Amino acid sequence: MPMHRKTLTELKAGLDAGDFSARELAEHFLARIDTLDPQLNSFISVTRDQALAQADAADQARAAGQAGLLNGLPIAHKDIFCTRGVRTSCGSRMLDNFISPYDATVVERMQAAGAVMLGKTNMDEFAMGSSNETSWYGPVKNPWDVARVPGGSSGGSAAAVAARLVPAATGTDTGGSIRQPAALTGITGLKPTYGRVSRWGMIAFASSLDQAGPMATSAADCALLLSAMSGHDPRDSTSVHQPVDDYSAALDQPLKGLRIGVPEEFFPATLDDRIASTTRAAMAELEKQGATLVSIRLPSVDLSVPAYYVIAPAEASSNLSRFDGVRYGYRCDDPQDLEDMYKRSRSEGFGAEVKRRILVGTYALSHGYYDAYYLRAQKVRRLISNDFARAFEQVDVIMGPTSPEQAFALGAKSDDPVTMYMADVFTIAVNLAGLPALSMPAGMIDGLPVGIQVIGNYFREGQILNVAHQFQQATDWHQQAPAFGEGA
Amino acid sequence: MALDPKALSGVAHLARLHLDPADTDALTERLNSILGMVDRLQEADVADVAPLAHPLDATQPLRDDTVSEADIREQVQPLAPATGDGCYLVPRVIE
Numbered sequence: 001m002p003m004h005r006k007t008l009t010e011l012k013a014g015l016d017a018g019d020f021s022a023r024e025l026a027e028h029f030l031a032r033i034d035t036l037d038p039q040l041n042s043f044i045s046v047t048r049d050q051a052l053a054q055a056d057a058a059d060q061a062r063a064a065g066q067a068g069l070l071n072g073l074p075i076a077h078k079d080i081f082c083t084r085g086v087r088t089s090c091g092s093r094m095l096d097n098f099i100s101p102y103d104a105t106v107v108e109r110m111q112a113a114g115a116v117m118l119g120k121t122n123m124d125e126f127a128m129g130s131s132n133e134t135s136w137y138g139p140v141k142n143p144w145d146v147a148r149v150p151g152g153s154s155g156g157s158a159a160a161v162a163a164r165l166v167p168a169a170t171g172t173d174t175g176g177s178i179r180q181p182a183a184l185t186g187i188t189g190l191k192p193t194y195g196r197v198s199r200w201g202m203i204a205f206a207s208s209l210d211q212a213g214p215m216a217t218s219a220a221d222c223a224l225l226l227s228a229m230s231g232h233d234p235r236d237s238t239s240v241h242q243p244v245d246d247y248s249a250a251l252d253q254p255l256k257g258l259r260i261g262v263p264e265e266f267f268p269a270t271l272d273d274r275i276a277s278t279t280r281a282a283m284a285e286l287e288k289q290g291a292t293l294v295s296i297r298l299p300s301v302d303l304s305v306p307a308y309y310v311i312a313p314a315e316a317s318s319n320l321s322r323f324d325g326v327r328y329g330y331r332c333d334d335p336q337d338l339e340d341m342y343k344r345s346r347s348e349g350f351g352a353e354v355k356r357r358i359l360v361g362t363y364a365l366s367h368g369y370y371d372a373y374y375l376r377a378q379k380v381r382r383l384i385s386n387d388f389a390r391a392f393e394q395v396d397v398i399m400g401p402t403s404p405e406q407a408f409a410l411g412a413k414s415d416d417p418v419t420m421y422m423a424d425v426f427t428i429a430v431n432l433a434g435l436p437a438l439s440m441p442a443g444m445i446d447g448l449p450v451g452i453q454v455i456g457n458y459f460r461e462g463q464i465l466n467v468a469h470q471f472q473q474a475t476d477w478h479q480q481a482p483a484f485g486e487g488a
Numbered sequence: 489m490a491l492d493p494k495a496l497s498g499v500a501h502l503a504r505l506h507l508d509p510a511d512t513d514a515l516t517e518r519l520n521s522i523l524g525m526v527d528r529l530q531e532a533d534v535a536d537v538a539p540l541a542h543p544l545d546a547t548q549p550l551r552d553d554t555v556s557e558a559d560i561r562e563q564v565q566p567l568a569p570a571t572g573d574g575c576y577l578v579p580r581v582i583e
Contacts, residue, residue, distance in 0.1 A: 101563045194543045208542050237549055238542070306528045317503060324504070326576050331569035335579050343506035355505055356515070360522055362503040363491065373526065378539030380532050385540055417518060418525045434543020458544070 003028045004164040005481065008073055008221035011167055015062065015072045022062070022072025026055040026116050029074045033118065033165045036485045040141045042150075042160040044079045045087050046119040054116040061114060069228050071114030076169040078157050079120040080127055081107050081212070082201040090203045091123040091135040091153075094323050094330045094349035104201025105233045106170060106212050113228040118166055122156030125351045126320065127177055127205045129153050130423035133414050134353045141410070142185060143484035144448050148407040151181030151423070157215050158185040163485050168216035168225055172202060174209045175308055176402075176427025179439035182215055183402035183451020186441040188468060188478060189215040190222045193459050194434035195240035197226075198233035206315035207238070209308075209431045218478050219440060219468035223247035226461060242459050250462035251469040256290030258467065259395040263298045266400030266426055278443035278450045279401045285474055286467065296391045296398070300383040304429035305421055307384065310364045310377035311432070316354075317361030323349060356417060385433040392457045397467055401426055402439040402451035426453060436461045440468045441477040449480070490520045 003025060006014065014020055030048055037043050051074070058072035082088045082100035084107075089095045103111070111117070124134040132140040132155025142150040143163035150159040154171030158181035161169050171178040173191035182189030190213045197212045204210060214225035227247050233239040260283060267276050283293055325331035325345030332348050335341030347355070364373035391398060404425055413420040430437045430453075437455040444450065456464040472478045491499070493512050496519065500507045507515070561574060570577035 098567065101560065101567070195546070234549075234551070238544075238546060240544065240546070300532070303529060303532055306526045309522060309526050310529065321504075325569060326578055327564070328567040329569075337579050338581050339504070341579055342504040346504055347506040347508075350505075356518060356522070358503050358505065359496070359499055359515075359519060360526075363499045363519075363523075364526075366499065366502060373529070375539055376529050376532070376534060377526075378541055379534035379537040380529055382537050382540035383532065383534070385543065416521075418521050421522075421525070432543070 004032055006167070007218050008167045008216055008224060009218070011073055012224070022055040022058040022116060023052060025072060026051050026074055026118065029118055029166055032485065036163060037165060039146060040143060040159050040163060041138050042122055042140050042156040042163070042165065043076070043119045044089055044091070044122050044137050044156070047086055047117055050086070051116050051118045054111070058114045058116060068112065068114035069224065070110060073115055073168070074118050074166055075110060075115045076118050076121050076157060076160055076166045077107060078123055078154050078169065078171050080123060080172050080203045081170060082203070083107050083117070083120065086120065088120070088203070089136070091125040091137060092350065092354070093136040096136065096330065098328055102201060105198035105235065106229050107201065109231070110228050115228070121160055121169055124153035124155065125354050126203070126316070127153040127172055127174055128316070128353050128357055130176070130180055130420055131408070131413065132156065132181070133410065134351055136351060139410055142407045143482040144186065144407065146484070148409055149184070151184035151403070151407065153177040154215060155181045158182055158187060158189070161185070161187050161215055161217060162482060164481060168214060168221055170212060171215045172210055172212045173431065174205050174312060175431050176424035178213050178215060179427050179437060179451070179453060180403050180424055182439040184407040184449070186449030186480060187215055187217055188219050188222055188438065188440045189213065190226060190438040190461065190465070191430065191436060192226060192230065192461050193436045195238050196242070196436070196459065196461065197229050198236040198239045200233055200235040204319040206312040207319060208315060209312060219438070219465050219472055220248065220251055222438070223251055223465045245462040247462050247465050250466045253466045254290065255286060255467065255470050258286070258291040258397065260286060260291050260293050261296040261391050261395030261398040262293050263296050263301070263391070263398060263400060265298050265301050271401065271404060274445045275401050275404065275450055278445065279399070279452050282442040282452050282471065283399055286471060289470055289474065294395050296395060298387040298391060298429070300380065300387050301429040303380050304384055304432055305425055307377040307380040307432060308428045309360070309421060310373045311381065313357040313361030314364045314374050315361070317358045317365065320354070320358055325349070353417070381432045384429050388433045388435060397464055398455040400453055402453040406445055406448040406450060430455055434458070436464060438464045438468050440471065441480070443477060444480070490523060491516055
């Protein structure tokens with residue numbers, strides 16, 4: 001089996017056994033990126049020299065008996081994570097010239113564990129999008145069908161992993177930005193509990209919702225990555241003091257006695273029958289393994305999209321006020337005065353979707369509208385969170401589809417923001433409540449992957465990874481790779 | 489609630505964004521379609537519901553009031569569009 005068809009876990013075993021070196025591994029994947037990525041556009045920056053230096057250091061560490069958890073394993077970081085000495089663009093013209101002077105905690109931790117960064121992946125601008133079409137660097141193509149989107153906002157990470165240009169990548173998820181692209185590209189992606197992974201050095205979109213997580217081809221790989229990414233960070237005041245579980249050790253628990261909540265609201269009458277039946281077939285597989293299905297209600301999740309599109313833009317309008325053309329980032333030519341500099345730098349530096357969200361957020365927070373929009377959205381957020389809390393009194397995990405549809409055609413929704421926002425209808429409630437959730441492939445329709453979602457209670461990442469791993473032990477959907485690039 | 493082009497121009501000023509007059513009508517329409525979707529929030533019965541600002545019941549951690557950051561001016565100032573004598577340069581504010 002070629003190296004790029006192995007999982008991260010298998011590559012780790014190969015490195016341990018001396019079947020190949022970290023340098024050989026890095027060179028193999030870098031060559032694939034060089035050959036194939038021009039068709040996908042999944043990378044914004046490829047950090048070849050740095051990757052080879054890190055790979056050599058990993059080989060030396062292994063020879064010295066000092067191999068870390070991810071020693072020598074190639075990964076890519078979403079271009080939202082600050083990487084010292086490397087452009088960190090967040091998919092925006094605003095930061096096209098920004099060479100970060102520091103590493104994000106996630107980057108630092110994975111590097112300390114021995115990971116080899118091959119590059120920075122493309123993304124929707126400032127993580128605002130569900131199709132990866134809002135990037136300043138152009139859209140990313142889905143390797144299952146290059147006329148379709150890979151989902152977003154972590155679309156570059158998803159496409160790169162699905163095309164086996166890199167065995168794993170980081171993503172961030174504010175409203176579904178790890179899970180929805182994972183579903184649309186047939187990979188496994190996990191959004192941890194809010195506060196589980198440090199947000200320090202991760203460029204902020206909506207601070208009460210943003211969370212980083214792993215994207216790979218299996219739940220076992222996500223478990224390995226999450227172990228390296230997680231943990232308290234004194235530099236992020238929302239980072240929690242919970243001990244980090246041994247996620248890999250939890251994978252092999254049998255599922256007998258597991259109670260799976262099936263919310264009616266995740267199977268609306270309008271849902272594509274084929275997606276509903278794919279999701280139900282996956283749950284039936286888990287039933288065979290001893291799980292029981294429990295019908296539950298989440299009556300307020302129906303309002304999660306409207307609540308999110310007040311709260312997230314409101315927080316974004318505040319977070320993005322820092323981009324003013326003074327200390328870093330884009331500045332317009334020949335400003336007439338200070339105000340002209342602010343306004344033109346921001347208008348020229350930000351793309352259309354980012355500006356729309358800033359305007360919606362500014363409006364929702366403005367005098368006279370705060371109570372009607374922002375405060376009301378926060379109250380609805382409480383109702384949604386309470387729905388999940390009640391459900392988790394009866395069940396261990398909650399399951400449903402990740403996305404109401406498979407990968408859609410490039411350009412199909414780019415003129416209609418509200419239709420695009422509905423792509424995240426099943427993922428957003430989880431962010432509002434701060435819960436962990438995973439998407440994994442569970443079927444194919446018309447040659448395109450379908451993802452299902454497993455939602456856990458707070459800090460039960462180990463449990464949802466266990467459920468996903470057991471499903472993946474019994475099925476092979478996660479092993480299916482696109483034909484794209486197989487000749488390379 | 490809906491925006492008109494005049495209200496939009498006020499919001500754009502608050503957000504320090506320059507609007508292209510040629511795009512204002514189309515932008516107003518798109519923002520109103522978003523606000524229309526968001527208006528479904530009015531359906532919710534939120535009487536006696538406390539707002540949720542943060543998903544976990546967390547308190548703001550405190551640290552000792554001591555200097556913890558080194559002076560990194562030399563690393564960060566080269567990122568700025570314009571600097572001089574260790575300061576950030578912007579267009580003249582006071583004539």
